Amino acid sequence: MGRSVSCCGITCSGKEERLLDARVSQKNIGAIYDRIAPVYDILGKLTESRARSRAIELADIKDGQHVLEAAVGTGLAFYEIVKRNPHGTNIGIDLSQGMLEKARERLSKLSGAHYALDKGSIFHLNVEDESIDILVNNYMFDLLLFEEMGKVLKEFKRVLKRGGKLVLVNMTEGERFGSGIYDFIYRISPATMGGCRGVALAERLQAQSFRVETREYYQQMLFPSEVILAYK
Numbered sequence: 001m002g003r004s005v006s007c008c009g010i011t012c013s014g015k016e017e018r019l020l021d022a023r024v025s026q027k028n029i030g031a032i033y034d035r036i037a038p039v040y041d042i043l044g045k046l047t048e049s050r051a052r053s054r055a056i057e058l059a060d061i062k063d064g065q066h067v068l069e070a071a072v073g074t075g076l077a078f079y080e081i082v083k084r085n086p087h088g089t090n091i092g093i094d095l096s097q098g099m100l101e102k103a104r105e106r107l108s109k110l111s112g113a114h115y116a117l118d119k120g121s122i123f124h125l126n127v128e129d130e131s132i133d134i135l136v137n138n139y140m141f142d143l144l145l146f147e148e149m150g151k152v153l154k155e156f157k158r159v160l161k162r163g164g165k166l167v168l169v170n171m172t173e174g175e176r177f178g179s180g181i182y183d184f185i186y187r188i189s190p191a192t193m194g195g196c197r198g199v200a201l202a203e204r205l206q207a208q209s210f211r212v213e214t215r216e217y218y219q220q221m222l223f224p225s226e227v228i229l230a231y232k
């Protein structure tokens with residue numbers, strides 16, 4: 001079950017000093033995910049499905065909206081987004097062709113769906129300024145260097161409409177027994193973890209003047225996730 005923490009209650013000051021920085025370069029991420037793509041959904045569902053479902057709930061998509069999922073992966077969340085928004089705009093981007101192929105395969109099962117799935121980078125979104133109502137981004141900040149995060153948040157801010165919604169899911173620092181196992185594996189072999197380690201985004205969002213409404217902690221098969229709802 002998730003635990004809800006109101007943003008002002010978050011004690012994340014100084015948290016980053018305790019967290020690991022990324023050890024897999026962005027240059028190698030595409031190749032890693034091309035390789036992982038065929039089996040990605042197994043762990044993606046076993047350890048992350050609750051947090052991903054909660055993100056979709058918090059996104060509260062209304063048909064007709066402009067929705068962007070950045071780093072769409074194999075489309076586990078994008079399928080749910082497109083299903084809820086048949087008459088709106090649904091854009092999914094990712095840098096891994098292997099992950100995108102899986103996403104296209106999944107979305108092909110939805111009849112009458114309206115979407116675009118394109119290769120692209122979260123650092124330079126091919127999307128107009130202030131055009132997006134809801135931006136969803138799951139398990140991607142946990143791949144980035146701390147120094148890269150601000151740049152991506154600025155890009156998210158550029159494309160979001162005023163008052164637009166940002167829904168983020170990240171692997172985070174474990175808060176319960178056993179959850180440290182995944183950061184332990186990362187220390188030994190970051191690629192085994194697909195380059196993901198625990199991060200905490202709420203304070204960074206506030207620093208970029210996003211209004212953080214909620215931050216929830218989820219733990220599934222010991223895997224620790226945070227789900228954040230924020231507004232531009």
Ligand SMILES: C[S@@+](CC[C@H](N)C(=O)[O-])C[C@H]1O[C@@H](n2cnc3c(N)ncnc32)[C@H](O)[C@@H]1O
Nearest residue numbers: 033071072073094095096099120121122138139
């Ligand atoms: C851990 S997977 C998460 C996939 C999906 N969001 C999910 O929740 O299942 C990370 C994804 O981020 C993508 N990614 C990493 N860096 C990226 C970048 N700079 N631009 C676009 N996608 C990126 C990877 O290719 C991969 O598909």
